[in-house]
Amino acid sequence: MIPYTLRRSTRTRTVRITIRRTGEVVVSAPVGVPQIFITAYVARMQKWIASKVALIEKRLPRDKVSAVPSGRRDFMLHKEEALRILSERTKELNQSYQFSYTKIVVRNQKTRWGSCSRHGVINFNYRLASMPDEVRDYVIVHELCHLKQFNHSKNFWDLVRQTVPDYKEIKKKLKGLTVG
Ligand SMILES: [Zn+2]
Incomplete structure (x- = not known):
């Protein structure tokens, strides 16, 4: 059973389920509706609730990598989408x-x-998919250029510069970001 917060209201005429941006499930019900009815209703809607919660969990903040939980569950949840995003961009x-x-x-x-x-x-950290575009692009270009130059020589950086002219600035930003 999915945990939820029950709100009784005199203004509500029907039982309604809303899912907050945080993933919290809120059930609003008129004052007179018996608990047993609400429990049954939530049970019936369980699949729908689970799919909505999963959708919300997917919409992670794109600019705050520290907000992304680093556990294995999070990885399992996002790796396919990350692979799709990173493959397309590559x-x-x-x-x-x-x-x-x-x-x-x-x-x-x-x-x-x-x-x-x-x-x-090419290996990418799955969290890269939710990084700001310029950072994501820089890391992709960096790894792409290693296919030609397996080093960090001047020739390597010249290749990077062709696509990411301000790579030095982005490198600095990347240093300030922590992984996981
Ligand atoms: Zn490198």
């Missing part, structure tokens, strides 16, 4: 480079935003 940002990569993987990492293997596998 494809877009790679249009000018046309580098080839094997695949993209999202991970629940504590200390890194992204990495790239010599086999062309």
